[in-house]
Amino acid sequence: MVRSVNQKTAYALILAGVLFLASTAATGWLFSNLINAQWWVSHTHQVIEKGRELMIAGIDLETGQRGYVCTQKELFLDPVKRSRIQFQNSPKQLFDLVSDDPAAQDIARKIQLLAIEKLAFVDQILQIAKTDPHKAADLIGTARGKVIMDKLRDQVKAMEDRQQQLLLERRASLEQLQWSVIGAVSIVTIFEVMTLGYVYLLNQKHSLAQEKIRRALEEENQRRRESEEALKIASDNLRRSNQDLQQFVYVASHDLQEPIRAIHGFTSILARKLEPVLTDETRKSMGQITSGAERMRTLIEGLLAYARVESRGEQFKSVDMDALINSIVQEDLKMRIDETGAQVTVEPLPVIQGDEGQLRMLFTNLISNALKYKRDEPPRVKVEAVSGKHHNVISVQDNGIGFDQKHADRIFVMFQRLHSRNQYEGTGIGLALCKRVAERHGGTITAKSTPGQGSTFIVSFPKALTQSQSQESVTLTTEA
Amino acid sequence: MVGKDIQILMVEDSPSDAELAVQAFKESKLLNVLNIVDNGQSALDYLFGEGEYADRIIPDLILLDLNLPVKNGHEVLIEIKKNDKLKRIPVIVLTTSDNEKDILDSYQLQASAYITKPVDFDKFIGVIKDIQNFYFVVAKIPHQK
Numbered sequence: 001m002v003r004s005v006n007q008k009t010a011y012a013l014i015l016a017g018v019l020f021l022a023s024t025a026a027t028g029w030l031f032s033n034l035i036n037a038q039w040w041v042s043h044t045h046q047v048i049e050k051g052r053e054l055m056i057a058g059i060d061l062e063t064g065q066r067g068y069v070c071t072q073k074e075l076f077l078d079p080v081k082r083s084r085i086q087f088q089n090s091p092k093q094l095f096d097l098v099s100d101d102p103a104a105q106d107i108a109r110k111i112q113l114l115a116i117e118k119l120a121f122v123d124q125i126l127q128i129a130k131t132d133p134h135k136a137a138d139l140i141g142t143a144r145g146k147v148i149m150d151k152l153r154d155q156v157k158a159m160e161d162r163q164q165q166l167l168l169e170r171r172a173s174l175e176q177l178q179w180s181v182i183g184a185v186s187i188v189t190i191f192e193v194m195t196l197g198y199v200y201l202l203n204q205k206h207s208l209a210q211e212k213i214r215r216a217l218e219e220e221n222q223r224r225r226e227s228e229e230a231l232k233i234a235s236d237n238l239r240r241s242n243q244d245l246q247q248f249v250y251v252a253s254h255d256l257q258e259p260i261r262a263i264h265g266f267t268s269i270l271a272r273k274l275e276p277v278l279t280d281e282t283r284k285s286m287g288q289i290t291s292g293a294e295r296m297r298t299l300i301e302g303l304l305a306y307a308r309v310e311s312r313g314e315q316f317k318s319v320d321m322d323a324l325i326n327s328i329v330q331e332d333l334k335m336r337i338d339e340t341g342a343q344v345t346v347e348p349l350p351v352i353q354g355d356e357g358q359l360r361m362l363f364t365n366l367i368s369n370a371l372k373y374k375r376d377e378p379p380r381v382k383v384e385a386v387s388g389k390h391h392n393v394i395s396v397q398d399n400g401i402g403f404d405q406k407h408a409d410r411i412f413v414m415f416q417r418l419h420s421r422n423q424y425e426g427t428g429i430g431l432a433l434c435k436r437v438a439e440r441h442g443g444t445i446t447a448k449s450t451p452g453q454g455s456t457f458i459v460s461f462p463k464a465l466t467q468s469q470s471q472e473s474v475t476l477t478t479e480a
Numbered sequence: 481m482v483g484k485d486i487q488i489l490m491v492e493d494s495p496s497d498a499e500l501a502v503q504a505f506k507e508s509k510l511l512n513v514l515n516i517v518d519n520g521q522s523a524l525d526y527l528f529g530e531g532e533y534a535d536r537i538i539p540d541l542i543l544l545d546l547n548l549p550v551k552n553g554h555e556v557l558i559e560i561k562k563n564d565k566l567k568r569i570p571v572i573v574l575t576t577s578d579n580e581k582d583i584l585d586s587y588q589l590q591a592s593a594y595i596t597k598p599v600d601f602d603k604f605i606g607v608i609k610d611i612q613n614f615y616f617v618v619a620k621i622p623h624q625k
Binding site: 250254257258259260261262264265266267268269293294297312 | 494496497499500503547576577579580597598599600601602604
């Protein structure tokens, strides 16, 4: 399962929060334990203090008792009375203080019993001292009181030891606890730092990745801008070059007409004026000048027509090819067909989107070629259509001289001819013009041929054609 | 108008074209005077009778080429049609161009006709004859005094 960076961050932060709470709780617990331990220390001191109070009270009791026995003075009974109260209360209080520790309670109980025994013995001596001080003094001399006090001192000492030992134990366990908590908190803190570090790295990585993506996008945009710029420049250059070319063709064609007109015109004038003195030879030369000029005019007209395929193209509309081809055959080329005795068959043809004038030019050229490049027998020409899924294909087939298939591309190149003008008239522009028209329609023109058997020219038009390209160049160069 | 001298102004910068026109006019049987200027400014000077053209006779017909030095044919046409005295003169644009825009502009500027010069000299003569026949025989145009 892939988690998003945001999800991961959220989980990590929750974990960090839990760890923080845990370490805070552990630290709090340690503090409460430390406070508790402090209490235990003071408690221990209280217990020890109580023991000492008891011992001091015992000494006071002994001193007062002895003073009274020796002097019989009531003065010594006051400290006895005070110490007595203390001597009675202290063991009780001690017992209460150690209520949590059975062992210490045993000792406290012994202390209590010893205190009672001592008090009883002191009372006994004081009672006897009222009547018989000597006997009382003797009784003190038996050292019984001392024995009790020694036992009491031992028990108090035992109590002290017991408390000191407990304190040490508690300190040790507290120390252990302290280290455990410190260790635990340290580990938790390390985990927390790691978690936060992970979050940081995760986000750092994420933002780095985002930065990388952003930079890549920026670079991509930059590249796109640059290539668009380059494309625009190239397109501008192409446009300019196209315009220049159109302008060139226009100027060349028009300016070339003038000298041709001059040659043609003045040759004609000369021919008329010199008619009486012309010989067959000079007349023939005059004729060659005139036909040269005419040929030049034909070439220029061809070039102009070629240039105008783009510059003077009409908007595309539906063209009924059936009607168009029949009109070419029955009207435009009727004379040629009759002259050559040709048989032209036109099969049903489709309606296509195109420039009618240019389509007429294209097929007039093809059919006229079929009539021109004939063998000795009368030409047979067939125009038919093969309608494909995406293309309308129209073919013009003849039984003429044909050509070597290896020249199939060459014939569509401007001024490329396969025959000398002595054999067949021509400018070498016709098929180049056909190709240009086909291309303006988004189509293609190809040729298949076998020498001596005839040729087939195949023009293919896309059914869904876009006119944008040709339209653009038309608007750019309508001046030509 | 037959029998009178017809004044024609030809604005043509190509000497050979001008000479061919002269020859073509010679072939016709009509009496006419062909005056030739070779640029747009001279055409206007001629029409307005300025400078060396002070003694000129206002033409009955103007044959105007479009590609002219100094001032082109369209500019000359504009000046002619702006002038009350000159605007009645038929102006025939006779040029090499068969550009759609040139044709449209010429008629827009009130040219009487637009003719593309044929390369073939016999056709050229035919054109000149047609012009003469139409303007001086078939049609009636105001005679300039």
